[in-house]
Amino acid sequence: MDFAYKNVLIWGYGISGHAVEKILIDIDAEYKILDESLKISGGNFISHISKKDILQFDLVVLSPAVDYNRKELVYARDKGVEVISEIEFGYMFLEPQTQIIAVTGTNGKTTTTHLIYQLLERSGYRVAEMGNIGKPLSDAYGIKYDYIVIELSSFQLLGVSTFRSDISIFLNIAADHIDRHKTFENYFNAKLNIFNNQNRSNYAIINGEDERLRNLKKVNATKVYYGNCPKSKYKLDGSVILKDNKELCDLSTYTIPPVLYQDITLLFVVGDVLDILASDIIEMLPTFEFLPHRCEYVTKINSITFYNDSKATNIHASKACIDSINSSHILLLLGGKNKELNFKEFIANIPDKVNKIIAFGAYGKQIYKLKKYNNKITFYYYKTLAEAMEKLPNVWDGVDTVLLSPACASFDEFMSYAARGDYYKNSVIQLRDKYDKEKI
Secondary structure, eight states: OOOOOSSEEEEOOSHHHHHHHHHHHHTTOOEEEEOTTTOOOBTTEESOOOHHHHTTOSEEEEOTTSOTTOHHHHHHHHTTOEEEEHHHHHHHTOOTTOEEEEEEOSSSHHHHHHHHHHHHHHTTOOEEEEETTTBOGGGGTTOOOSEEEEEOOHHHHHTOSSOOOSEEEEOOOOOOOHHHHSSHHHHHHHHHGGGTTOOTTSEEEEETTSHHHHTOOOOOSEEEEESSSTTOSEEEETTEEEETTEEEEEGGGSSOOGGGHHHHHHHHHHHHHTTOOHHHHHHHGGGOOOOTTSSEEEEEETTEEEEEOTTOOSHHHHHHHHHHSOOSSEEEEEESBOOSOOHHHHHHTOOTTEEEEEEESTTHHHHHHGGGGOTTSEEEEESSHHHHHHHGGGTOTTOSEEEEOOSSBSTTTOSSHHHHHHHHHHHHHHHHHHHHHHHO
16 A cells, blocks of 8 residues: 555554554554653654654554543644554555454443354354454454454544444443543544444444434444344344344353343344344354353352353443343452442442442442442452452352452453453362362
């Protein structure tokens, strides 16, 4: 392609920054790298940048970890410097025959992306899954894919301008990342960028159960709805998927977590758009792999069932897992680093099946103080998840389920939600082994 930029700044040198650099080297473009955590100066690296210095660049490519609204970047945009996300940069270099399926929403993005990837792979297409799922779009450079399924966060969508997907999927919307976006409206508007540049030949697949999504006006693509609304061809009745109000399949006959039933329903909608037969999808269902840390069954200790939902880093995700679990007495592990979300309403209206809450982590004490808003629940507080797991046997009497669904980020105690989930699962297994030995 004709790359018109003369001097590029790569801001953030993680996996996305490395992928951008490989392309710039291949096309012999001038560039610098800024990653404040590395504190490296010299060669292609700079360790900091001023408002004045940033004007030497005509393109800035951002890692998702870099705040799009930093003062230096706002100044640069005002002065005519183009500031884009790695997604927009990678899009510039895609092979022309590659079709894009883009997925966003507050919750379920990674699961949906991975399921669609499996659907296409099992249907014989050359396909990749990229974006927020962990692989930068720039890694597609020079590779001829039929489809790329891209998970898109609000941070990545802030920096797109020409990016256009053949199919855009918007799963749901609830308050999240308010610490970065400042308001819910800013967060929602960033997500809506997924529909940018689409036309009537493209598709926008929308969750019709969400009124804000169902009534979107500024969408130029052909709208297709899923979920239980009048415009949906595929609906979910308990565990049964309906097609045109007739039973298509009963998901309870498969080893699929109930919290994922809506995601499976969406697969049939995607299949319709891509001309993949519903009967073929049903045949594939036993082969699908489900990602860990999402309402994941761990084990049983005595008569108590343990679930790991560490991926639930906001209130909306935690509630979805609680609702999906068939239990009447849940002990919920809740806490971590809050993302400026409002827990008061969540605690006041939490389903009756939750009768004990262990609050832990950086926001744990604040959650514990909210016990005055729900006197049906017994609350406990521990400083860390490690301490909570140590004391767990002292407080689990009278429950049939223990659920880690923190509704908070993990970064107070762990490097990622996966590290937190793995720690929880290992702790549960150790407890199980201890109790099994005591029975001998």
